[in-house]
Amino acid sequence: MKCPPRLKILLYIDICIILSLLTYKSYLFLFETDFHSINLKGIESVKKAAKGGKGLSFVVIGNIKNSIAVFDKKLVPLINHDKPDMLISLGNAVLDGAEDKYRILYRSLKKLKSPAILCIGDNEIADKGALRFYDHFGPFYFSFGVKNSYFIFLDTTGETSESWQRTWLLKELEASQQYKYRFVFMNRPPYQVDGASIMNLKPEFIKSSSYRRFLMQTFSKFHVSAVFSSTVEIFDKKNIEGVPYYITGGGGGMLSISDENSFYHYLKVYVNHDGVSFQLMKQPDIPRYRFIAFAESLWVYIHSLFYVSIVNFILVLTFLALIGALIYIKATKEVDYYRDFGAKKKKIPDDLKLTIAMFTNTYYPFVGGVSVSIKRLADSLRQLGHKVYIFAPRYREESPEDDQCTIRCRRLAYYKNYAITNIFSPAIEKKFMSLHIDIVHVHHPFWMGTRGLKLAKKYNIPVILTYHTRLEKYAHNIPLVGRLFENAAPHYLIRRFALKCDAIAAPTFTAKEYLRNIGVGKIIAIIPSGIEFKTYKDVTPDDLNALSQKYKSNDEIVLLSVSRLTKEKNLYFLLEGIKYIKEHSDIPFRCIIAGDGPEKSNLLQFIENNALAQHVTLASSLTQDKLSQYYLFSDIFIFASQSETQGMVLLEAMAGRCPVIAVRSSGIEDVIHNGINGFKTVPDISIWSKKIISLMHNPQLLHKMSENAFSFSQKFSEESIAAKVAKLYIKVLRRLKHNDCQK
Template identity: 35%
Template sequence: SKARMLFIGHPPLKPTEDALFDQPEDYLAPPEFRNALLKAVKKHNIDLVFSANLSLYSETQLGDTSFITTGGAGGLVMNDETSFYHYVQVNVSPEGEISHTLQRLEVGQHPILKRLESLWFFIYSLFYAGYLNFLIIVAIFAAIAIKLYAIIFVGKDYYPDYNLDPTPWLEKPIRVAMFTNNYLPFIGGVPISIARLRRGLEDLGDKLLVVAPRYKDQPEAEEHVLRIPSLLAMGEKREFRLANIFLGRIRKRVRAFHPDIIHLHHPFWLGSLGLFIARRLNVPAIYTYHTRLEHYAHFVPLPGLIFRNLISHTLIKRFANKCDGVIVPTYSTEEYLRMIGVKTPTFVQPTGIEYKRFQAVSDADIAALRTTLNLKDEIVFISVSRLSNEKNIDFMIDAINTLRQETSKPFHFLMIGEGHQKDRLQNKIHELGLDTLVTLVGAVPPEDIAVWYRLGDAFVFASKSETQGMVILEAMAAGLPVVAVRSSGIDDVVRHGVNGFKTPERQDQWCTQVKRLLEDDELRGKLSRQALAFAKDFSVEQFATDVREIYATALALSNKKSRKQRET
């Protein structure tokens, strides 16, 4: 016969159909050899060239030669239009005429069994196709086996360790080193919270060391504070400080203090240094989640969406999981931490307020302040917040502008706080013609703030960046009912219809509730009394006592882990 056929293992031509899982090494190589072979095929007038190694059927005509790829070395047959069971029937006539036909096999198995069989042949082929594939398969099966063993045979206790006994640590003074990126005289929720906790713990007999940035107007003598000079100062009044965490004297001072526990108030910079020192000194590290970082993207020199949706949550998750305990002020913030993957033991502990101080304000002091501000008999709305984007001040100003058009009852809005948005907000107030209704008070010294709260008749708030909203509790301690935009830190504190109202971030609904408090004296009085009673449970004394128990629990857990390590 004059028929000429060539059988080779690897296809010399790439098929027109997509081959599943094909790799460059599945084809005839090297290119020089392939090209030489194709020239020989043409020179010797080869009729058919058969190749395999791919789990499909493909036919390509090149000149007078048909190149047929058929079957595969036990590959994954998908039983579709490209990859299916088949054979090729070749007919050669006595005159040397050659022809071929594709014969598709209808395998009578259930489709699922077909796929399983094909998958088995595919896996089987990997074992004899090369050592690398064999090692990869063994590694995969080993990893699966280890994972299954850990899931099935390794017992896990997801409940707290109720056998811990914190009593030995509660019966003696605890030495606490705190690390914070801002502190007094900088006015903000975090510095004030830290200062109150420090005073409360010292009253209980504990020893405190606060590691914080240095400020221009800081007190001259501070036995309990280690001030760190700044590498960089930012903000309109250089109020945001980037402390020099590379100074060796920080570590020396903290080591000389001999802390029993280290309390971190920020998940970066000085907070990171504090965590590092805690690990070096082998003492527990407790982190208080104060701030929703995703709402501070405008302060970060990165694309806003990347920081807000990725970096902020990842930063908090990684930092919290490196600590021995996390304090959160509300159950909603605890739920947030669980959702982003925090597995560290979490303690819900609301921040304390100086409740008695708000009750000590005299009527004479309130009357004097009202006279100073030239206020008559109008209802006074109070808000306390930094004048910054994340605090949503524009929302309240726009709502106040709407409110004045819907009511005839006189009122005045006092916005207490400083910030880089003050000039812009003042211009907006002027443009809307609200100069006689809205006053940007500026910063008020902490020792005077209670009088300003007591001056008010109701407290309004629109920030969505709070983890608790300490100013809301302070307002309630002054007997002010609250209207606030609903958010994670607000939801647990404001009881709708009991001590105030919480609304979605919609000006019409927010403005409606503010109007109710403005015009309904009886409702305002009822909610005022209930707000005062609610705030009574959040005293600084109770706050310090509860945090001290958290410290003792963390120390007991750390001691238990150390004993286990020594035993093993």
């Protein structure tokens, strides 16, 4: 049955809409200016401009909520006309913590002629936005002094420990005594507010009564000049025990019609040697008739919401239409699932030498588990007499790993250090055809994997997929529609792709179990990545002595972790664990984290902020030869990632006689045998850290587990793994050639 012409036309129109929107979104993500540490830059700008003898003025505003009609179009011009030294946002400057909302806010802030400094609020941390706030603006709580004024910003979202912040606040207020004026800024006020937004059912004040009392008593004790907060969409002023409290929440979003103090506004503050003055700046264009005010504020809210999200909304709508059309075409397609009983059988020997094409989205010089696994497998297969060609992205720099069998494919662009290949280039197929390929082995279920799959189907060549990666853990790396891949979408994508392949190589039994659970009924062989034992044998005592001189100041226990420095590797959990060990153990230790990636600068900042520099070293990316030295040099391997399908570095560490302590996940379960070659724990910092401490305190157990780890690793040599893969290739070829349905 052919696809109806009208449906084809609809399909083409739908695809054009999607491509147009994706092009627009790609432009924003790839070419729009990125921004980091806005608060720090704003503070430096204010200090630099405040060297004269005049006073200091600043604007305080709350609840901007990505408002275009109010903040961007009306309040920003008024603020620019006032020429304050800085603008201070009291939180909820975004609708939620998604990246789109932060970028829309940044565009509005760029229109200001004064630097902006933002306090964190509940909306900023929503939708996993806390790390985005930290990246784009800076720490959740901080302080600075300008002229005769000291500014303190508190975190009332719960992201920062209350007890820690109490201690910090007291120290800050003690240190601020040299300043004449002290101002405190927070999102939630320390007292209950009568007015409340009809759009917000959460408590608008700090929930802990003891913390509220502590704050107000502390502010009174240190004679704070003013306390500013927002949360509620009203203006309110109170004087409690000699301290003026201001709530200014009219920077955007929807107003409350039940409160006459709910209107769009900001607060202008002027400070000089004579005192502090506060001036309420109302937005004059908002009518005071309640029904009209409600209607207009509702429109502003909806308009702001759709200004931020309309492209995503249309994308989802068109994707759904596309999926519907594709389902219809699929359902009406004529297929025949019966065997061809007329096919002639051919004898395929066990030792047949094959020509193999591997397709991958990442390869050297990009260092990662997939790159290492492919290189080892390809080299070992070649030693068995097979020809292996690797179709990989072309990077800016050349790789020493390249040879005539590495086919570099032209790239389209870079995104977060990933080279995106032009899979539509005809040069890929031209080269593929010239090689007379017997087996296609793809290492990703999309992009280059899809290109390899289509070429294999076109030329009737069997396809093997290695399931390397838990895609849902990498959703934040996907541009434009990353949030769609955090739940069911990646499982559907993997299932759909795997069902088109002839067999799947899963690194562990848990990975095979997962593939069966999502409905993959193809051949699934458990084949982990191999270990290159030769690099361990080449390590000399001088190599280990050099590392000892570099990292050990005494008889420290050396903890090692190896991974890409990215969010999905759960490295902040690991560092919190190191902090716990530091605070709960007196045994000297050093933690080395080997790897590189986009999160490196944030990790260094975290290490500095938490006084971990004496215990943690980032060793950057290392060659495999160097890594083997580090494995043999270290005492315990620690790992916190939950995004692995195998955790190849765990086996490498065991080959270097390191027992492993890791957080339980799919890639960990089959590798670590609790109490034998390591420990696997629930994702709880104290439990995980206590296992490390217990092993540090028990040298006999540490030695025993080290030997067990080494023994366990011996069955994973790259030669034996390559032989298993070659056996799978032959099995698939026989199945395809002879229509043999047995697994």
